[in-house]
Amino acid sequence: MTLDETADPRAAARPRGHPRRWATLAVLCTSLLLVGIDLTVLHVAVPGITRHLMPEAAELLWIVDVYSLTVAALLVTFGTLGDRLGRKRMLSAGFAVFGTASAAAAFSGTAAQLIGARMLLGVGAAMIMASTVAVIRSVFPDARERAVAIGLWTAAHSVGATIGPLVGGALVERWWWGAVFLVNVPVVAVVLVAGHRLIPESRDPAPRRWDAQGAVLSIAGLALAVYALKRLGGDGAVVTAVLGTAGIALLAAFVVRQRRASQPLLDLSLFADRRFRVATLGVLGCFGCYTALLFFLTQWLQLVAGHSPVSAGLMLAPLAAANAAGAVAAPWLAGRTGHRVAVTASLAVFAAALAVLAGYTGAPVAVLVAVLVVSGAGAGVVMTLGADIIMSAARPERAGEAAAIQETSFELGAGLGIAVLGTALAATYRAVLPAVPGLRPEEGAAARESLGAATAVAARLDHANAAVLLRATRNAFDQGFTVVMGIAAAVLVATAVLSAVLLRGGARRGA
Template sequence: MEVRDNRWLVLGLMCSGLLLVAMDNTILNVALPAIAAALQPSATGLLWIVDLYSLVVAGLLVTAGTASDRLGRKRFFIAGMVLFGVASVVAAAADSTTILLLSRVLRGIGGAMIMPATLSIIRTVFTDDRERAFAIGIWTSTAAAGAAIGPIVAGAMLERFWWGSVFLTSLPIIAVAVALTIVHVPESRDPNPGRFDPLSVVLSMASIVGIVYGIKELASHGSTSAAVILVAGLVLGAVFIRRQHRLESPLLDLSLFQAKRFTAATLSVLLSFFGFFGIVFFLTQYFQVFGGFSPLTTGVWLLPLALASLLASPLTGAIVRTLGMRNALAGSFGLIAVSLSLFALLGGSADKVIIVLGFVGLGIGASIAATAGAQAIMTSAPPERAGGAAAIQETSFELGAGLGVAILGSVMAAELGGRTIADAGTAAFFDGLATTALVSAGVMLVTAVLAALWLPAREAEFV
C-alpha cells in the first residue's frame, strides 16, 4: 500500500501516541490521592511524582526531535511507545515511591520520543497543504481530547480496581499502534544531518530543565535556590542560542525565528496553553473540592472543552486561509480572553451555564491558536528538519502549560493568603479564581492586540 493511500491510518497511529501522552498527567492527578494513601510518600516525594515527568519531557524534547531527524522518526516513535508501555507496567507494579519515580522518568523519556516524532511524521506523509492543515488540526484536538478522557478513564478504573490499574489502560493502545506502525508507517530522516554536537545537547537539556523547574519552584515556594536555578537556566539558554548561531550544523535551526510568522506561531502555541491549562487546573479543583464531584464526573464536565476543540481544530486551516494568520490569531486570543473572563463570574446560581459557555469558548479559541501555530511551525521548516521544528512546537506547549499553572497558581496562592483551596473556603476561592481568571484574560487580550498590530497583512505573511 502506497503512503498516499494509507496516510489517514498513519494520522490515526500518530494521534494514538499523542493521546496517551495527553492522558498521562490527568490520569495521574485523579489517581494521586489513592497513590498517596498506598505508598505514603513524603510531601517532597509527592511533588516529584507530579513534576518529574514534565521535567524529563521538557528537557529531552529538543534532543529527541533533532535525534529523530538523524536516526529515523518511525524508529523513535516505536521506541518511545515501547518505553512508555514498559513504564506503565513499572508504575502499576510499584510498591514504593522510588519505583514510581523511576517509572515517571521512563515515561518522560518515552513521551519526549513520541511527541516530536508524531508531528514530524505527519509533516512528511501529508504533502498536500490543505490536507496537512486538516491533519495537524486533528492531531492538535487529540491533546484536548486526551486531557478530558484521562479523568473519565481513571475514575472508572479506580471505582473497580487498585490505583496501579490506571497506568495499564495504555497497554492495548500501545500494542496495536506499534504493530500497525511497523507495517504501515514509512521511515523518514534527514539525509544530510551534519555533524552531531554533544555540548549542544547538554546545554539544551540543562537550560530547559533549569527554566521549567525554576519557574515551578519560584511560583510555589519563592525560594532563593529556585531563583538561582532559574537564572542559571536562562544563562545556559543564552549560551545554547549563541552556540547554535556559530555552528555549521546546529542542533536547532534558530534561523527559523527570523520570520515573523514562525515567531508568532511559536508564541501562539505557548500562550494558548498558558491560558488553557492554568484555568482548567483550578476548575478541576473547584469540581472536586467544592462540587464534591467524583473523578469520573469531573471528567464528564470537561467534555465541552474537548468537544469544542475537536470541532474547531480541523477547521483551523480553512479559517486561516479565509481570514489570514493575523486575523485568525487576534480573533482566537480575543475569544480566549472573553471566555476566561466568564469564569470570574462564578459563585452564583448560573455557574453550570457559565462553565459550559466558558469551556466551549476556551476550547475553540485555544484550539485555533494552537493549531494555527503548529501548522505555521511545521510548514516553515523543510521536511528534513521536521523533527527539530516539532521539538520547538512541543517545547512551547510544555513551557506554556508549566507557566500557566505556575504563574496563575502564584496569583491564586497570593489571593488565598497561603492557605490551601480546601482551607480557604468557598468565598475566598471564588475571589481568588476571579482574580486569576481576569489576569489570564488580560494576558490573552494583550496578546490579541499585539497579534493584530505586529503580524503582517495576508499578502506579506510569509515574509
C-alpha cells in the same frame, strides 16, 4: 494504470506512497492519542494521589507537569537521533519506554517514585512524538495525502488531551488512581507489535550532527529554571534565586551556542520572522492557559464543588467539544476575517471567559458550561491557526524544523502553564489560609501544602474540626483559583494585543 489516472494526468504524476501508509498512520495516531491522554488524564486522579502519597505542593506540581516539560526538553534531541539511528527504531524504543514507565507509575509508593515514573513517561512520549512527523513525510510523499495525514495526526493528540480527564474519571471511580497509568500497558503492547509489522524503517541519508552539549545545556537550564519557579513562595529564597539564575544562564548559553553552530540542534534563525515569533508565543501561552484551566478546574470541581471523578470529567466535556469545533471552524473563520483578526479575537474571547470564571462561585451551572464552551472554542481557533502560521512562515525545506518548534511550544506551554499558575495558586493558598484551631502542628503543616492534603487531614478529625478545616481551606483554594484565572486572562489579553499589532503582512491571504 487506472481509468482515473488516464483521465487525469496529474493523478499519474503524483508520487506513489507506501502501500501500508494508512495502516501506518493508524498506528501513529493511536500512539499520539495515548500521548495526548497522558498529558491530562492525571488531573482527576490528583485528589486520590494526594490522599495516598501526601505530596508537598511543589511535588504535586512536579507529578503533573514533569511529563510535558520532559517531552518539551527532549523533542528536538530525539528528532535528531531518530534521523541518524532510524525512526522506526526510535518509535519502537519509545513505545517500550512508555509502557514500562506506565507500569512503574501505576504502582508508585511515594511522590518521588511517581515523579520519576512520570519523567520516564515523558522520555518515551518524546521518542514517539519526535519521529512520527518524519515517518508521515516518508510514507506520504504526495502533498495532498500528507496534509490529510498530518491533520489526523495533530487531531489525535488534541483529542487525547481533551478527553483525558473524562477517561481518567471513569478509571479512578471504577478502580484506583494507578489505573490511569496501567491502562496504557495493553494498548502500548498492541501498538508495539503493530508498529513493528507495519511501520517501515527510514532515516535521513545526510543527518545533522547531534549537538550533545547543546542538548545538555537546554535540558539542565530548563530543569533548574522550572525547579526554582516551583520553589517561589516557599522556604530558601537564596537557594531559589541561585537555582533560577543558574537555569537562566544555562539557557542563555544554549541560545548563544545554537546561534554560532553550523548545524544547530534548534535553528533559532526561524525566529527572525516576526509572524513566526508571535505565533509560537501565542500557541505557548494559549495552550498553557488551556491546560492549566483543565488542571485547576478539575481539582475545584472535585475538592470544592464535591463532584465525583466521572462527574468532573463530564463537566469538562463541553470544553473538549467546543475545542474540537473551534479547531474545525478555524480555517473557515480565517478565510473570512484573516489570520490576524481570527487569532486576536479568539484570544480576547478566551481571556474574557477566564475573567468570568475567576468570579465563578458554583451557581448556576449554565454559567460554567457557557464559559467552558467559549474557552474551548477560542483556544481551538488559536491553536489551529497558530500552528498554521508557524508552518506557513517557514520555507518548505525548513518545515521539519518548524514542526519541531511547533510541537515543543505546545508541550512547553502545558508544562509552564501549570508550573507558573500552580506556583501562584499555592502561594495564594498558603498566604490567605488562616490558622485553624484544633490541629496538631504536623496536621496544620500538611493542610497548608494543598487542598487535597487538607482533605486527607480532615478525614481523620472529628466532624466539628473537620468542617472548620474544610471551610477554611476551600475558601483559600477559591481565592487562589480566582488569582490564577485572573493571571491567565491577563496573559491572554497581552498575547492578543501582540497578535493584533504584529501579525500583519505575510504571504497568507487575509492575514
